[in-house]
Amino acid sequence: MSREFPTGLTPPDWLVRNLQPQQAPVNRAAAVRASIAMALPLAVGLAAGRPAYGALASMGAMSGVISDTADAYRLRILHIAIPQLFGAVGVALGALVFGHGWVAVATLTGIALVSGMISSIGAVASASGLVLLLNSVIGAGLPLPGAWWLAPVLMSGGGLLVLLLALLFWPLRSGVPERAAVADSYRAVADLLAACGSEVPGEYDEARRAVTRSLNESYDVILARRTHQHGRSPDLTRLLAQLNAVTPVVEAAPAAHQSGHRLPPPIARKVRRLAVAVESGRTDPTPIDLPTPIDEAGRAVEHALRHAAEVVATPDVDLLGPAPAPPGLGPSAVPVTVAAVPTTALHVRAARAARGAALSAAAWRYGLRLALCIGLAQVLVSTIPVPRSYWVALTITFVLKPDFGSVFSRALLRALGTLAGLVLAAAVLTQVPRGWWDVPTMMLLAPLIPVLTPRGYGYQTAAITPVMLLLSDILNHLGTALLLPRLVDSLAGCAIALVAGYLLWPESWxxxxxxxxxxxxxxxxxxxxxxxxxxxxxxxxxxxxxxxxxxxxxxxxxxxxxxxxxxxxxxxxxxxxxxxxxxxxxxxxxxxxxxxxxxxxxxxxxxxxxxxxxxxxxxxxxxxxxxxxxxxxxxxxxxxxxxxxxxxxxxxxxxxxxxxx
Missing domain, CATH: 1.20.120 (Four Helix Bundle (Hemerythrin (Met), subunit A))
Structure with a gap:
C-alpha cells in the first residue's frame, strides 16, 4: 500500500527534483582507471618513503578522474591534459603565497576572477578554470612538501596518469567511440520514425528531443576529432557523410508525424540495420525494400532513407547529400542537400570565444561574483583561526559554477553530500591505519567518483569528500580532527556562495x-x-x-x-x-x-x-x-x-x- 505524506509535510517540488538521483549507466572502464590512477601514486610514494609525494600525485589524479567524461580519445586529451596545465600553474601560484596573509587573499581573489571569466568560453575552458582555482586554493592552504616546482609536477603527473590509462587501448579502439556515436544517432532516428503518428501523448516529442541530443553529441565528437586530424581522413569523412545522410530522414519525420498514421515497421527496422553497419564499420549491401509511399510525407521518408542506405553501403561517399528525387514528384521537387559542417573555422571560433569572454559583461559579472566569494572566504579564514581552512574556498569553487547547474541547488547538495561523505570518512580515518592500508582503501574509494558523479552533484560530493580527507590526512596527519572543521568549512563556503554569489545578484533571482x-x-x-x-x-x-x-x-x-x-x-x-x-x-x-x-x-x-x-x-x-x-x-x-x-x-x-x- 502506498504511503502518502500529510498535506503539510509534502516536500516541495524543487527539493524533490534536487534530491532525486539521475539515471545513468555505470562506466566500468572509468571506475577501473580511477582505482589504478589514484592508488598507484600512493603505493609508489610509500615504497619510496615519500607518502606525501604520493598523496599530491593522487590529488592530481582525482582532478583527472573528474575531467574524464569524454568518449572519443582525442576529446579525452583536451578534457584532461589542458586542465592539468592550468592546474600546474594554479598550485605553483598558490604555493608561492602560502602563509603570506593578505598577499594570499589578493592572489586567490585575482585567480578567481580569471577562472570565472575563462569559464564562459566553453566546456574545456570551464574545467580548466575550475582546476586552476582548485589547485591554487590547495597550494595556498596546505603546506606542500619539497621545492615550489615539485607539487605542480606531481599533481600534473597524477592527472596525466589518468590520461595515459585512458589512451592505452587507443590503437585497438581507434574510431570506435566515433562510430558508436553515429550509430546511436541512427538508432535514435529509428525510434523517432517508429513514434511518428503515435497517439501516445509525448512519445513523438520525447523521441525528437532524443534525436537532437544524439546528433549534438555525434557532431561534437566527429568535428572535435577532425579539428585535430592532420590531412584528410577517409574514415572521418565517411562518418561525417553518414551523419549528414541521416539528417534528411530527421527532416522528413515531422511531415510523417503530421500525416496522422504510423509508418510501416520495416522503415524503422531498416534504420536500425544501418546503425549496426555504421557501428561495425562495414557496409550494408542488402537492397532496401520498403512499402510504396502513399503521400508526400511517405515519399520524403522513403527518398531520404534510400539515400542514407546508399551512403552506408558505399565505401567512397561525398558530403553533398541525396541525389535528386525520383521522377514524378512534381516540378517543385528539389534535391535534399546536407552540407558537411566546416571545421576549418573551429580554431577561429575558439579565438573569438576567448576574445568574447574578455569583453563579455556576463563573463565579467561571473568573474566578479567568484572573486568576491573567494576573497570573502580568504578574509574569513585569515581573521578567524580555523585549522586547514582551505576547504571553505574549495567549497565555493565547486558550488559557484552556474554552467554546472543551479548555484542554490549545488549549495544545498554540497552540504548534504559533505555530511554523507564525512560519515564514510570518519569510518576510514578511525578504522584504517595510515600506511600501506591507504592503498587498498583508495582502490575502493576512488571508483565511487566516476560511478556516483553522473547521479548528481550531491552524490559526487559524497564520493569526493572521503577521498580528499584521506589525502589531506596523509599530508597533515590530523586524523579525525579534520572531520568537524571540514563540516563547518563546507557550511561556511555554502553560506558565502549563497549570500555573496547568489542572493546579492538580482540576475540570480x-x-x-x-x-x-x-x-x-x-x-x-x-x-x-x-x-x-x-x-x-x-x-x-x-x-x-x-x-x-x-x-x-x-x-x-x-x-x-x-x-x-x-x-x-x-x-x-x-x-x-x-x-x-x-x-x-x-x-x-x-x-x-x-x-x-x-x-x-x-x-x-x-x-x-x-x-x-x-x-x-x-x-x-x-x-x-x-x-x-x-x-x-x-x-x-x-x-x-x-x-x-x-x-x-x-x-x-x-x-x-x-x-x-
Whole structure:
C-alpha cells in the first residue's frame, strides 16, 4: 500500500527534483582507471618513503578522474591534459603565497576572477578554470612538501596518469567511440520514425528531443576529432557523410508525424540495420525494400532513407547529400542537400570565444561574483583561526559554477553530500591505519567518483569528500580532527556562495528562459523565411534547422535548471514551459511543410510566408519586453489546404499562451 505524506509535510517540488538521483549507466572502464590512477601514486610514494609525494600525485589524479567524461580519445586529451596545465600553474601560484596573509587573499581573489571569466568560453575552458582555482586554493592552504616546482609536477603527473590509462587501448579502439556515436544517432532516428503518428501523448516529442541530443553529441565528437586530424581522413569523412545522410530522414519525420498514421515497421527496422553497419564499420549491401509511399510525407521518408542506405553501403561517399528525387514528384521537387559542417573555422571560433569572454559583461559579472566569494572566504579564514581552512574556498569553487547547474541547488547538495561523505570518512580515518592500508582503501574509494558523479552533484560530493580527507590526512596527519572543521568549512563556503554569489545578484533571482526563448522565436522567423525562399541554399536551411533544435535543447536544459530553484524562480520558469513546447512545434511544422513542398505539394505564396514570419517577429519582440507571458491575438489567415496551415495553427497557439502571473 502506498504511503502518502500529510498535506503539510509534502516536500516541495524543487527539493524533490534536487534530491532525486539521475539515471545513468555505470562506466566500468572509468571506475577501473580511477582505482589504478589514484592508488598507484600512493603505493609508489610509500615504497619510496615519500607518502606525501604520493598523496599530491593522487590529488592530481582525482582532478583527472573528474575531467574524464569524454568518449572519443582525442576529446579525452583536451578534457584532461589542458586542465592539468592550468592546474600546474594554479598550485605553483598558490604555493608561492602560502602563509603570506593578505598577499594570499589578493592572489586567490585575482585567480578567481580569471577562472570565472575563462569559464564562459566553453566546456574545456570551464574545467580548466575550475582546476586552476582548485589547485591554487590547495597550494595556498596546505603546506606542500619539497621545492615550489615539485607539487605542480606531481599533481600534473597524477592527472596525466589518468590520461595515459585512458589512451592505452587507443590503437585497438581507434574510431570506435566515433562510430558508436553515429550509430546511436541512427538508432535514435529509428525510434523517432517508429513514434511518428503515435497517439501516445509525448512519445513523438520525447523521441525528437532524443534525436537532437544524439546528433549534438555525434557532431561534437566527429568535428572535435577532425579539428585535430592532420590531412584528410577517409574514415572521418565517411562518418561525417553518414551523419549528414541521416539528417534528411530527421527532416522528413515531422511531415510523417503530421500525416496522422504510423509508418510501416520495416522503415524503422531498416534504420536500425544501418546503425549496426555504421557501428561495425562495414557496409550494408542488402537492397532496401520498403512499402510504396502513399503521400508526400511517405515519399520524403522513403527518398531520404534510400539515400542514407546508399551512403552506408558505399565505401567512397561525398558530403553533398541525396541525389535528386525520383521522377514524378512534381516540378517543385528539389534535391535534399546536407552540407558537411566546416571545421576549418573551429580554431577561429575558439579565438573569438576567448576574445568574447574578455569583453563579455556576463563573463565579467561571473568573474566578479567568484572573486568576491573567494576573497570573502580568504578574509574569513585569515581573521578567524580555523585549522586547514582551505576547504571553505574549495567549497565555493565547486558550488559557484552556474554552467554546472543551479548555484542554490549545488549549495544545498554540497552540504548534504559533505555530511554523507564525512560519515564514510570518519569510518576510514578511525578504522584504517595510515600506511600501506591507504592503498587498498583508495582502490575502493576512488571508483565511487566516476560511478556516483553522473547521479548528481550531491552524490559526487559524497564520493569526493572521503577521498580528499584521506589525502589531506596523509599530508597533515590530523586524523579525525579534520572531520568537524571540514563540516563547518563546507557550511561556511555554502553560506558565502549563497549570500555573496547568489542572493546579492538580482540576475540570480530570474530565469533566463524568457530571453533565450525570444532569441529562438526570432531565429524561427528567419527559418520560416529561408525554408521557402528561392535564394536560400539547402545546406544553409539544414544548418539553421540544426542550430534551432540545438538552441531549443539548451533552453530545455536551462528550464530544468530553473525548476531546481526555490520560489519564485522555479514557479516563474514553469510558466514558460508551454511556450517552449509551442516553439518546438512551430519548427517541426515548418520543416514538415518544406519537406512536403520538396516532394510534390504546392508551395505557399510569399504573402503567406511573410505573414507568418511577421507574427513570429512580433512574438519575439513581445517576449523581450514583457516580464510575464501575455496572450496575443493572432491575425493569420490563408488557404486551408496550404502547406503553411499547420504552421499558422502552431503560431496562433503560441501567441495565445498566457501566464497566470
Amino acid at each position: 530570474h530565469t533566463r528562459v524568457g530571453d533565450r526563448l525570444a532569441d529562438a522565436v526570432a531565429d524561427t522567423a528567419r527559418y520560416v523565411e529561408s525554408a521557402f525562399g528561392a535564394n536560400t541554399a539547402p545546406a544553409v536551411r539544414a544548418r539553421m534547422r540544426r542550430r534551432l533544435y540545438r538552441d531549443l535543447s539548451d533552453i530545455r536544459t536551462e528550464f530544468q535548471r530553473a525548476l531546481t530553484e526555490p520560489p519564485p524562480v522555479g514557479r516563474h520558469a514553469t510558466a514558460w514551459w508551454p511556450l517552449v513546447v509551442a516553439v518546438e512545434r512551430i519548427v517541426d511544422a515548418t520543416t514538415a511543410a518544406r519537406v512536403r513542398v520538396k516532394h510534390g505539394a504546392a508551395p505557399p505564396s510569399p504573402t503567406e510566408v511573410s505573414q507568418v514570419a511577421r507574427q513570429l517577429g512580433e512574438l519575439s519582440a513581445g517576449l523581450r519586453e514583457a516580464k510575464t507571458l501575455v496572450a496575443v491575438r493572432s491575425d493569420l489567415t490563408g488557404p486551408a489546404d496550404s502547406v503553411l496551415e499547420p504552421v499558422r495553427q502552431e503560431v496562433a497557439a503560441a501567441r495565445a499562451i498566457a501566464s497566470p502571473h
